[in-house]
Amino acid sequence: MSGTVLISRDGAxxxxxxxxxxxxxxxxxxxxxxxxxxxxxxxxxxxxxVAILTGAGDHFCAGMDLKAFLNGERIELxxxxxxxxxxxxxxxxxxxxxxxxxxxxxxxxxxACDLIVASExxxxxxxxxxxxxxxxxxxxxxxxERMPRQIAMECALNGRMIPAMEAERWGLVNRLTPTGGAVxxxxxxxxxxxxxxxxxxxxxxEIVSAGHRWPEAELWPRQNAILExxxxxxxxxxxxxxxxxxxxxxxxGR
Numbered sequence: 001m002s003g004t005v006l007i008s009r010d011g012a013x014x015x016x017x018x019x020x021x022x023x024x025x026x027x028x029x030x031x032x033x034x035x036x037x038x039x040x041x042x043x044x045x046x047x048x049x050v051a052i053l054t055g056a057g058d059h060f061c062a063g064m065d066l067k068a069f070l071n072g073e074r075i076e077l078x079x080x081x082x083x084x085x086x087x088x089x090x091x092x093x094x095x096x097x098x099x100x101x102x103x104x105x106x107x108x109x110x111x112a113c114d115l116i117v118a119s120e121x122x123x124x125x126x127x128x129x130x131x132x133x134x135x136x137x138x139x140x141x142x143x144x145e146r147m148p149r150q151i152a153m154e155c156a157l158n159g160r161m162i163p164a165m166e167a168e169r170w171g172l173v174n175r176l177t178p179t180g181g182a183v184x185x186x187x188x189x190x191x192x193x194x195x196x197x198x199x200x201x202x203x204x205x206e207i208v209s210a211g212h213r214w215p216e217a218e219l220w221p222r223q224n225a226i227l228e229x230x231x232x233x234x235x236x237x238x239x240x241x242x243x244x245x246x247x248x249x250x251x252x253g254r
Contacts, residue, residue: 005034012049012194021057026065036084050190054097061106097186111142117186127159197235198253
């Protein structure tokens, strides 16, 4: 694990912090590898249910470290993309906790997460067109899924900053917090999610994330196959028993 990424856990919640505040948490090769390793470990650990991804200091992430890029570093991981999660997000839910800037690749990393909690002074943007580039790490695909297509198109074409309050209005941000409170807000949301059955969380994320892309003829067979693995699980029986007995369920993740 790189010193540019910090890991902590509390119960079923993992917090992954990009820690390059002197570079506004820009992503170099070592940081991409470290984030990828953290997310792999998160998926592999049956005792973890939800992850929070955030940045140290005043900002979430300014995107790719251009100095590292100009020095010849290959920032993106083959088959996985920027931060090792753009093309292959974890199977479990991930919440982005945003303070300050989430720009370019940093915004695209946030969009690869499932939920976004942002402080009121956070700002988002895809400025690539201003630099003769395009947002090629998923931003042009994911942004129209998170906000109205014509607004996403405008923001991608003119590269303007999107203030957090506007982002919430369009549905891009799940919850707003006071400045400095994004991680705390993300943790409150993570606690709500982590109280639920781990298998249900993974299955729900898969269907919500991918179901709209499945061919119509495959929609119900695919969903029903996922449903079968959940409804026949020990946790499904435990959930029903806990409800009947008016007690909190004890999930086993199987």
